[in-house]
Amino acid sequence: MSLRYRLILPLTLLLAAVMAYPLVFSAWISLHDYRLTRLYDVRFRGLDNYLYIFGDAPFLKAMTNTLMFVAGAVSLELVLGLGLALLLQRLVRFQNFARAVLLAPMFITPIAVGLMFRFMLSSELGVIPHYLRLMGLGVDWFSADLALFSLMLIDAWQWTPFMLLMFLAGLEALPRSPFEAAKVDGASPWMTFWHVTLPMLRPVILVALIIRALDAFKVFEYVYAITRGGPGDATEVILFHIYKTGFRFFRMGEAAAMAFILIAITLVLVVILYSAMQRK
Amino acid sequence: MAGVRLKDLSKSFGAVEVLKGIDLTVEPHEFAVLLGPSGCGKSTTLRMLAGLEPATAGEIWIGERNVTNLEPRERDIAMVFQNYALYPHMTIAQNMGFGLKARKLPAAEIAERVKTAAEMLGITDLLGRRPRELSGGQQQRVAIGRAIVREPSLFLFDEPLSNLDAKLRVEMRTELLQLHRSLDATTVYVTHDQEEAMTMADRIVVMNKGRIEQIGSPSEIYFRPASLMVAGFIGSPAMNFVDGTVSDGKVGTPIGAISAPSLPGDGTKVTIGFRPDDFYFPDDLPEEETAATLSFSVRFVELLGARGIVTMRAGDTDFKAIFEERFLHRFEEGATVPLSLARDRLHLFLKETGERVAPDAA
Ligand SMILES: Nc1ncnc2c1ncn2[C@@H]1O[C@H](COP(=O)(O)OP(=O)(O)OP(=O)(O)O)[C@@H](O)[C@H]1O
Ligand SMILES: [Mg+2]
Numbered sequence: 001m002s003l004r005y006r007l008i009l010p011l012t013l014l015l016a017a018v019m020a021y022p023l024v025f026s027a028w029i030s031l032h033d034y035r036l037t038r039l040y041d042v043r044f045r046g047l048d049n050y051l052y053i054f055g056d057a058p059f060l061k062a063m064t065n066t067l068m069f070v071a072g073a074v075s076l077e078l079v080l081g082l083g084l085a086l087l088l089q090r091l092v093r094f095q096n097f098a099r100a101v102l103l104a105p106m107f108i109t110p111i112a113v114g115l116m117f118r119f120m121l122s123s124e125l126g127v128i129p130h131y132l133r134l135m136g137l138g139v140d141w142f143s144a145d146l147a148l149f150s151l152m153l154i155d156a157w158q159w160t161p162f163m164l165l166m167f168l169a170g171l172e173a174l175p176r177s178p179f180e181a182a183k184v185d186g187a188s189p190w191m192t193f194w195h196v197t198l199p200m201l202r203p204v205i206l207v208a209l210i211i212r213a214l215d216a217f218k219v220f221e222y223v224y225a226i227t228r229g230g231p232g233d234a235t236e237v238i239l240f241h242i243y244k245t246g247f248r249f250f251r252m253g254e255a256a257a258m259a260f261i262l263i264a265i266t267l268v269l270v271v272i273l274y275s276a277m278q279r280k
Numbered sequence: 281m282a283g284v285r286l287k288d289l290s291k292s293f294g295a296v297e298v299l300k301g302i303d304l305t306v307e308p309h310e311f312a313v314l315l316g317p318s319g320c321g322k323s324t325t326l327r328m329l330a331g332l333e334p335a336t337a338g339e340i341w342i343g344e345r346n347v348t349n350l351e352p353r354e355r356d357i358a359m360v361f362q363n364y365a366l367y368p369h370m371t372i373a374q375n376m377g378f379g380l381k382a383r384k385l386p387a388a389e390i391a392e393r394v395k396t397a398a399e400m401l402g403i404t405d406l407l408g409r410r411p412r413e414l415s416g417g418q419q420q421r422v423a424i425g426r427a428i429v430r431e432p433s434l435f436l437f438d439e440p441l442s443n444l445d446a447k448l449r450v451e452m453r454t455e456l457l458q459l460h461r462s463l464d465a466t467t468v469y470v471t472h473d474q475e476e477a478m479t480m481a482d483r484i485v486v487m488n489k490g491r492i493e494q495i496g497s498p499s500e501i502y503f504r505p506a507s508l509m510v511a512g513f514i515g516s517p518a519m520n521f522v523d524g525t526v527s528d529g530k531v532g533t534p535i536g537a538i539s540a541p542s543l544p545g546d547g548t549k550v551t552i553g554f555r556p557d558d559f560y561f562p563d564d565l566p567e568e569e570t571a572a573t574l575s576f577s578v579r580f581v582e583l584l585g586a587r588g589i590v591t592m593r594a595g596d597t598d599f600k601a602i603f604e605e606r607f608l609h610r611f612e613e614g615a616t617v618p619l620s621l622a623r624d625r626l627h628l629f630l631k632e633t634g635e636r637v638a639p640d641a642a
Contacts, residue, residue, distance in 0.1 A: 177365035180332050185379035185426070186353030195378070199369040 030256035037250050049257035059258060061233050062241035069148060069237060070216040073155040077212055078205070080156060081163025086193075088164070089171050099168070106161040114225030117154045144231040151222050151235055159215070163208050170204030171197075203276065210273040214266060238262055282343030282356075282433040282466060283308045284329065289338035291324055298324050300490040301338070306468060306483075311460050314470045315477040316487035317513065322470040323362070325487070326436050329468060330359050342434055353382070358427035359436040363443075364419045366411040366426075373398075373407040376426045397429045400459070417448045424456070428463060435460075437469040441476065453480060474514055478502065486510050504627075508634035511553045511627055517589060517600045519553045523631055526550060531628075534595040538572040540626050544637055551634075553627040556589065559601040560620045561610075571623040576601075578611045592617070 001009075030050070033043045053059050088098060105113070120126050121141040132139050141150040178200065182192045198205075220239040223229060229236035229244070236244075238258070246255030284306040291299040299321045306312040314322045327333045329340060331352035340348045347355045358379070366375050376397060377390040385393075398404045401421045411419055420440060427435060440456070441449045457480055460467055471477055477484050478498045486493040486501060486509075494506040505511035511519050524533035526548045531538045538552055562573050576592035576599060588608045590601045601619070603611070611617060628637045 175368075177361055177363055178367050181359075181361065181365040181367065181426075182378070182382075183332065183352040184330055184357065184359045185382050185430075187378070187382040188353075191382055195370075196367060202369075 026256045026259065029252050030260055032253050034253040034256070035250050036252060045253065049253050050261070053254060053257055053261065058233060058236070059241060062236045062238045065148060065234070065236055066217060066219070066238040069152060069155070069219060070213050072149065072152040073159070073216050073219075074209060074212045076152060076156040077160045077163045078209060080160045081208070082167050082205075084160070084164050085167035085171055086197075088168060102164060103161045105158045106165075108158065110158065110221035111225055113154060113158050114222040117150075117157075117222070118226040121150060142227060142231070144234045147227050147231060147235045151219070151227070154222050155216060155219065159212060162212065166204055166208040167201065170201050174200050206276045207273065210269055210276065214269050214273075217262070217266060217269075283310070284312075284434060284466065284468065285339075285341040286325070286329075287339040287341070289325070289328065289340065290336045291321070291328060291333065292336045298490050299328075299336075302487075302490075302492055304485060304492065304495065306466060308466050309464050311457075311467045311469065311480060311482045312485060313477040313481035313483070314468065314485050314487055315474060315481075315513075316472065316493075318472055320487045321490045322472070322487055323438055326359070326438050326468060326470050329434075330357055330436055331355050355434075356432050357434045357436055358430045358432040360423045360427050360438065360440045362438040362440065364411070364423040366419060366422060368411055370410070371407065372403065372409055372411070372414070372422050375411065375422055376407075376429050379426065379430045393429045394425075397425045400428070401425050401455075416443050417452070420444060420452065424459070428459065431463075433466065435463075435465050435467040435469075437467065439471055439473075440469075442471070442473070449476075456480070474516070478514075486513065488513075504636070504639075505553075506636050508551060508553070508629045511629065511636075515555055517556050517602070519555050519627070520599045521551050521553050522595075522597060523549070523551050535597070536572055536574045536594075538574075538621065538626070539623065540571055540628055541623055541639060542637075543628070544630070549631040550637065551629045551631045553629065554621055554625060556600045556602040558622060558625040559603070560622060561607075562618055562620045565620045565622060569622050569624065571621040571626055573618055573620045575616050575618045577616045578613055580613060581608055581611050583608070 031044065031046060033045045033049075035042075084102065088095065088102070091098060108116075120128050123129050123140045123142070126141075129139060129141065140146065174197075178196055179192065182196050187195070218239055219237050220243070223235055223237055223240045224243075227235040229240050239262070242255050242258045242262070245251050245258065284304070286302050286304040289299060289302040289304075290297070302321075302325060304312075314325060316322055324333060328335055329342075331347070331350060331354075335348055338348075339346055342355055342357070367378065370378065373391075373394050376394045380390045380393060394407070395404070398407055401424060403418060403421050403425060406414060406418060406422070411422065414422065420443075423440070437456075441452050444452060453476060469480065478501075481498055483495060484498055484501045485495050488509050494501060494510045496504070496506075501510060501514055505514060505519075508521075512521070522533045522535055522538075524531040524538065526532075526543050527546050529539065529543060531540060531543065531550055531552055533552065540552070544550065560570075562570070574594055576594045579591045579593055579598070582589045582591070583605065586605055587602055588605060588611075590603060590608070590611045592599050592601065592611075624639070626639075628639075629635060630637055
């Protein structure tokens with residue numbers, strides 16, 4: 001064996017052990033009736049796990065919840081992030097300070113954010129419902145109707161800063177001259193935003209959207225820390241559903257199959273992301 | 281069409297004073313060129329005219345309106361930027377029509393005007409493309425097209441030809457001039473290329489270090505430069521200079537005494553300037569027209585074609601002279617050649633202030 005192969009051998013072995021083996025093993029599990037409670041009786045089921053999942057109401061509900069969460073949270077973050085970025089860019093004083101403060105939520109671990117909001121929004125103990133009650137508004141943030149929306153708000157609180165960061169960088173990288181041309185051309189601020197800023201920022205927006213969407217698909221911590229998928233199945237998102245199937249009900253075969261479906265969806269997004277970045 | 285008036289216009293960026301009191305009137309229909317070395321404030325002046333930079337002090341009038349505090353879109357101007365400043369994501373047609381769209385013209389009329397302008401500029405077949413698919417010269421035309429569809433009362437150009445190759449530049453110069461004639465709009469045009477200024481301008485405004493040095497027609501600027509700076513800046517190769525002191529109706533210089541008309545008083549320190557084409561062979565110039573006959577030792581000759589530039593030395597200064605090719609054999613390297621200067625071709629400046637003293641400014 002030549003030297004170069006010997007040099008990469010340790011890394012190859014390491015990667016095989018920590019990446020390839022689990023991946024192949026879980027693919028194998030996803031094709032079997034693999035229950036942690038019945039390890040003496042593992043049977044091959046072919047694609048039955050996959051077929052079963054697609055007809056399984058709880059899975060489809062979890063998928064719907066997740067898609068709604070992704071769409072809601074990410075569009076909220078997009079609008080807020082872009083708005084804040086445009087305002088911040090114009091800020092003359094305290095700009096660095098404002099940036100630092102606005103970016104802070106991003107650096108908190110999500111499980112802590114989940115716990116924090118669980119208390120702040122709790123209908124019995126929370127400060128926010130308390131003050132809303134003083135204003136005559138009784139809102140139960142974690143009721144069946146509102147819980148998923150509340151989770152979107154929490155996600156937006158934590159991840160809008162990411163969008164803000166991307167858009168600020170994007171805005172600063174834009175050439176100044178088209179904006180001066182727009183001024184001379186007599187465009188109103190609104191027209192300049194729609195016809196100059198937004199189209200020129202498009203590649204950045206696309207990339208930010210996809211990165212956030214990928215991340216939002218994996219939402220787990222808020223659900224785990226706050227609602228545990230409830231009330232009922234109102235906030236049961238896909239990752240939480242997989243977790244429950246695998247580690248509560250010990251049905252590893254199905255859980256693995258779901259995980260692979262999630263990977264497939266993610267991969268599609270990644271492919272779009274790459275082609276979007278290439279086009280830029 | 282509107283004229284332009286700048287009244288005591290000043291501009292500072294922080295503590296740096298970039299424009300120091302600019303007074304300028306541009307008549308309606310005039311093609312005025314701002315000319316000056318890099319960093320003298322030409323672009324700043326133009327950008328203030330456009331409303332892209334606020335004035336620190338002074339007033340800007342376009343036509344009968346004081347526009348000093350108006351937004352660009354209220355000034356009825358069109359500007360061609362040095363770097364074209366096209367909208368990268370729009371097609372050429374959209375680029376050209378954007379200003380009309382901002383003025384809420386009906387789409388049919390926009391299309392019509394864009395088409396007319398495109399035909400005029402010969403870019404009709406480019407209308408569907410995007411700026412990055414165009415060459416520099418084509419983008420240039422688009423930028424000009426975007427300005428002319430607007431039919432503004434004032435055109436502003438910021439070094440629009442500086443990115444083009446020499447041949448295209450000369451072609452575009454002619455096209456721009458024709459355009460100016462046919463549109464008959466008032467134009468303020470910035471360049472640091474003196475040839476461009478000389479060939480295009482009705483009037484040249486020479487700027488230096490944030491001030492106006494001289495305003496005049498191209499021939500006034502060339503034949504009667506108002507200051508040492510203008511004299512040295514205009515003309516290529518540059519004017520020759522020699523310092524001296526006035527005494528007895530002559531100027532005593534290190535290379536010999538030079539007589540000149542209308543001299544200031546004795547003892548005044550002056551700088552005499554004469555252009556490279558203003559050397560004569562002593563026999564060719566009548567006695568009474570001769571300011572001085574001096575000897576020069578030839579250093580080298582550069583042949584340009586029909587003419588050549590002779591670099592020669594007198595005292596410890598180099599002088600450049602231009603002669604037709606058939607005379608160049610007289611300038612062998614190392615030879616000493618007597619040459620005369622004509623009285624009516626001399627320019628006299630006060631050494632201290634650089635101000636022109638003789639012959640008087642026109
Ligand atoms: N935004 C700015 N902030 C600070 N200084 C500036 C700014 N814009 C221009 N200046 C300064 O103002 C002076 C004049 O600049 P300007 O761009 O008007 O020069 P110019 O005559 O157009 O030169 P060029 O021929 O190189 O384009 C320069 O010294 C420049 O450094
Ligand atoms: Mg400039």
